[in-house]
Amino acid sequence: MEPLIIAGRTFDSRLFTGTGKFGSGVQMEKALLASGSQLVTVALKRIDTANALQDDMLGHLRYPHIHLLPNTSGVRNAKEAVYAAQLAREALETNWIKLEIHPDPKYLLPDPVETLEATAALVRLGFVVLPYIHADPVICKRLEEVGAAAVMPLGSPIGSNKGLRTIDFLEIIIAQSNVPVIVDAGIGAPSHAAQAMELGAAAVLVNTAIAVSRNPVKMADAFRMAVIAGREAYEAGLGSVNHSGHANASSPLLSFLDE
Amino acid sequence: MSFENIFRQYQWDDVKQRIYAKTALDVEAALRNKHRSLDDFMALISPAAIPYLEQMAAISQQLTQQRFGKTIQLYVPLYLSNECQNICTYCGFSYDNPIRRKTLSGTEILEEILAIRRMGYEHVLLVTGEANQTVGMDYFKKVFPLIRQHFAQISMEVQPMETEDYAALIPLGLHTVLVYQETYHEEDYRKHHPKGKKSKFSYRLETPDRLGAAGIHKIGLGVLIGLEDWRTDSFFTALHLDYLQRTYWQTKYSISFPRLRPFSGGLTPKVEMKDRELVQLICAYRLFNEDIDLSLSTRESEKFRDHLVQLGITTMSAGSKTNPGGYAVDAQSLEQFEISDERAPDEIAAMIRRQGYEPVWKDWSVFQGS
Numbered sequence: 001m002e003p004l005i006i007a008g009r010t011f012d013s014r015l016f017t018g019t020g021k022f023g024s025g026v027q028m029e030k031a032l033l034a035s036g037s038q039l040v041t042v043a044l045k046r047i048d049t050a051n052a053l054q055d056d057m058l059g060h061l062r063y064p065h066i067h068l069l070p071n072t073s074g075v076r077n078a079k080e081a082v083y084a085a086q087l088a089r090e091a092l093e094t095n096w097i098k099l100e101i102h103p104d105p106k107y108l109l110p111d112p113v114e115t116l117e118a119t120a121a122l123v124r125l126g127f128v129v130l131p132y133i134h135a136d137p138v139i140c141k142r143l144e145e146v147g148a149a150a151v152m153p154l155g156s157p158i159g160s161n162k163g164l165r166t167i168d169f170l171e172i173i174i175a176q177s178n179v180p181v182i183v184d185a186g187i188g189a190p191s192h193a194a195q196a197m198e199l200g201a202a203a204v205l206v207n208t209a210i211a212v213s214r215n216p217v218k219m220a221d222a223f224r225m226a227v228i229a230g231r232e233a234y235e236a237g238l239g240s241v242n243h244s245g246h247a248n249a250s251s252p253l254l255s256f257l258d259e
Numbered sequence: 260m261s262f263e264n265i266f267r268q269y270q271w272d273d274v275k276q277r278i279y280a281k282t283a284l285d286v287e288a289a290l291r292n293k294h295r296s297l298d299d300f301m302a303l304i305s306p307a308a309i310p311y312l313e314q315m316a317a318i319s320q321q322l323t324q325q326r327f328g329k330t331i332q333l334y335v336p337l338y339l340s341n342e343c344q345n346i347c348t349y350c351g352f353s354y355d356n357p358i359r360r361k362t363l364s365g366t367e368i369l370e371e372i373l374a375i376r377r378m379g380y381e382h383v384l385l386v387t388g389e390a391n392q393t394v395g396m397d398y399f400k401k402v403f404p405l406i407r408q409h410f411a412q413i414s415m416e417v418q419p420m421e422t423e424d425y426a427a428l429i430p431l432g433l434h435t436v437l438v439y440q441e442t443y444h445e446e447d448y449r450k451h452h453p454k455g456k457k458s459k460f461s462y463r464l465e466t467p468d469r470l471g472a473a474g475i476h477k478i479g480l481g482v483l484i485g486l487e488d489w490r491t492d493s494f495f496t497a498l499h500l501d502y503l504q505r506t507y508w509q510t511k512y513s514i515s516f517p518r519l520r521p522f523s524g525g526l527t528p529k530v531e532m533k534d535r536e537l538v539q540l541i542c543a544y545r546l547f548n549e550d551i552d553l554s555l556s557t558r559e560s561e562k563f564r565d566h567l568v569q570l571g572i573t574t575m576s577a578g579s580k581t582n583p584g585g586y587a588v589d590a591q592s593l594e595q596f597e598i599s600d601e602r603a604p605d606e607i608a609a610m611i612r613r614q615g616y617e618p619v620w621k622d623w624s625v626f627q628g629s
Contacts, residue, residue: 141508175294178505237288253316256566257535 001231004202006180007096007128007149009067013038014197015227016069016182018207019046019057022216029060031210035220041069041098041205044084049091058092069130071098077111078118085122097122098152099131108158112139116146123147132184135166140173140181151177152205154185155196159208161188164195174200190219190226197230198238261468262502263461269498271444274301275491281305290314295547300497303543304490312539319542319571322549329616332552332574333604334382334414335375338583339363339402341595343388345455347441349483349519349526351581351595352388354455362393367588368402372409374586378578378604381411381621384437386581386595389418389456396424400431407432412623414479418456419466425473434623437479438466439515442486443495451486467499471507478503478512479554484537485519485528493540497547513552513574514544520558520596534563538570545571557598564600564607568614577607 004011017037022028032040040061047070048055061068070088075081078101085097099122101115102108115131116139122129128149133139135153143151153173156162163186164170174181180202187193188209196204206223213219281302289299290311302308303315340362343352351358363371375383383406387394394417406413414435415428425436442448445460452458467478480500482492500512516537519528532540541553554574555567564575580586581595602610608618 171294176505176508238292252313253320253566253570254313254535254538256562257538 001228002235004180006130006202011038011203013224013227014203014231015193015223016041016203016205017210017220018205019043019061020207021211025057025060027216028057028211031216031220032061032066033063034217034224035206035210036224037220038065039067039069039203041071041207042092043073044070044088044091045074047091049087052091067096068092068094069096069098070094071100071132073100073102073108075101076103076114077101078114078121081114081118082121082125085127086125089127095126096128097130099129110134110154112136115139116142119143119148120146130182135169135173137169137172137176140177144177144179148179150180150182150202152182152184155183155192156186158185160186161209162186163188163192164199167195167199170196170201171199190222193223194226194230194233197227198233200234203227260506261465262499263464265498265502266443266464266495269495271491274494275488277301278305278490278494281307283307283310286311289546290318297494297497297501297547300543300547301494303546304493304540308539308543309535312535312542315542315546316538316570319545320569322545323571323573326549327573330619331568331572331611331616332382332619332622333380333608334384334412334574334576335378335380335604336384336386336416336576336579336581337368337371337375337406338386338581338585338595339368339398340387340390340394341583342390342393343455344391345389345457346453347457348451348453349486361583361589362387362390362398363583363588365402365405367584368405370587371584372406376409379608379620380604382414382623383410383412384414384416384435384576386415387417391418391456396420396427399428403428403431403433411621414477416479419463420469422469422473425470425475429473429475433475435477435479435513436470436475437481437513437515438463438470439479439481439483439517440464440496440499441483443482443492443499444487447487467503468506471503471510475510477552478507478510479515479552480512481515481517483517483519484532485530488530489532489536489540493543497544500548500551511550511552513554515554515556516540517556517558520599537563538567541567541571557600558596559599561600561602565610565614568611568616575607575611577602577604 004014013036015037016039017035018041070092072081072084075084081101101111103111110133119129119131130150131143131148132152140151156165182203183196183201184205187206193204210216210220278301285302286308289302341352342360342362346354412434413432416437448460470478480496552573553571555572556576557579611618
């Protein structure tokens with residue numbers, strides 16, 4: 001499997017994970033270790049930013065191979081997001097930020113207007129910005145243009161476990177993106193993760209499906225394998241399916257060449 | 260970041276070797292794929308794909324109809340000038356070719372415009388040589404307002420210019436710029452362009468980047484087929500296209516396939532491309548890229564053009580004159596190259612209709628920004 005490079009940092013694992021919804025810190029720690037994940041997102045709102053060193057959750061994440069990716073979950077607009085990112089940079093000593101702006105508290109859908117504005121502002125402030133966004137090819141190109149280090153389109157509503165409902169748009173995004181495309185949200189089963197990787201996604205971010213499994217450690221391992229399998233298949237080159245359904249034309253189109 | 264960074268990562272001989280090493284299995288895999296990669300494109304233009312041509316044509320036809328419907332857009336070139344400071348070994352306007360030079364005045368342009376409008380055209384392609392003193396930005400700024408009044412869409416095939424020049428012409432009505440690299444074989448490029456501004460390979464190579472940065476609506480790419488191995492040159496064209504689409508994603512693109520035509524005192528092609536191979540290339544482009552405009556000019560024969568209407572082509576010229584003043588002012592002056600299909604536009608339109616296709620004369624409006 002080719003390593004993934006984002007903003008100059010190399011990842012051997014293409015499975016990114018989250019820290020929400022686990023039954024306990026210990027269980028989270030075990031699951032994240034089983035996942036092999038090297039990038040783990042943490043909601044800034046969950047951390048004691050004043051005493052990050054003593055923070056209980058962060059205590060479970062102190063491994064040399066795990067990079068923390070603070071996220072701005074809970075903010076409602078660009079202004080709050082920029083403020084949150086600055087807090088995160090100070091508390092966690094990283095300039096990486098997963099930008100999530102969802103003004104609606106129910107479906108947690110990203111606000112594309114505020115996200116674009118915040119991405120531009122944070123890039124100017126020196127952040128490595130990974131925005132969570134709709135599977136909208138145009139907004140993904142706009143985010144790339146203002147300097148996003150990757151784009152994180154959603155597969156289906158966050159926490160829904162529904163898989164790649166946006167697949168037609170994800171394919172377009174992957175086809176035209178110059179930055180890594182990380183499918184975020186909605187991946188509910190290892191087969192979904194493998195499917196995203198087969199499409200050519202650079203990585204997937206999985207949280208709920210691991211955290212709420214009856215056996216998070218086993219599930220994390222299953223996702224680890226699925227992501228590798230999907231990526232290896234992509235690199236090997238799929239193509240044995242006849243998508244086009246074309247046979248030869250009933251009457252030859254090129255007989256004029258022999259006349 | 261510009262295309263040159265990507266271009267420098269490829270070696271001509273290595274690419275050529277990879278194309279000619281493609282096998283029937285590679286072609287079959289490329290035919291099956293839903294999204295075809297540059298590697299698939301290599302297989303589709305390789306000699307190994309020749310036995311699959313009928314199948315490629317069927318797919319190309321289907322994809323083109325799905326994306327464009329049964330339509331062919333029509334345009335005509337308007338040669339404004341044959342003055343040129345460049346020496347190009349294959350071109351009738353070459354500086355060292357002793358022909359009478361002419362640049363149309365405002366009055367003469369109007370005469371030409373009226374003749375072209377009588378043929379039914381709404382889309383016009385302005386063509387010049389490279390003579391920056393007489394046919395530079397001052398000239399274009401002067402003639403664009405005149406031309407724009409009469410046409411829905413203006414394209415241009417002139418010397419490469421700066422980003423700010425393109426940006427200045429877009430509000431005056433510039434929609435499309437065609438800039439062919441001629442060949443991506445750098446050494447050969449230098450051989451064929453020994454003198455003039457055009458001798459600068461990199462400056463030409465980066466022209467589409469400048470166009471993209473200026474926010475142009477459409478960019479036309481291509482190579483002059485006959486200068487070098489067409490397969491290798493076409494791969495580099497596809498590589499260029501792929502880069503541009505990712506980078507200047509709001510711009511549309513077109514590809515042309517000019518085969519070297521005779522002109523007075525001209526060059527014999529080093530490499531000859533057969534009709535069958537041109538069909539292969541056109542279908543390969545369509546299979547690689549469903550959205551791209553594919554354009555076929557009057558360089559090609561009547562019979563060939565008639566059959567290509569249904570195989571992937573989306574744009575055609577007709578009744579073209581390749582000399583400044585050729586439509587009304589000075590029909591006898593020397594042309595850039597000899598055209599092959601000399602039928603009038605209404606004959607071409609009738610030929611298109613007979614095949615169940617619609618000739619489209621107008622597909623743009625002033626409200627669309629230029």
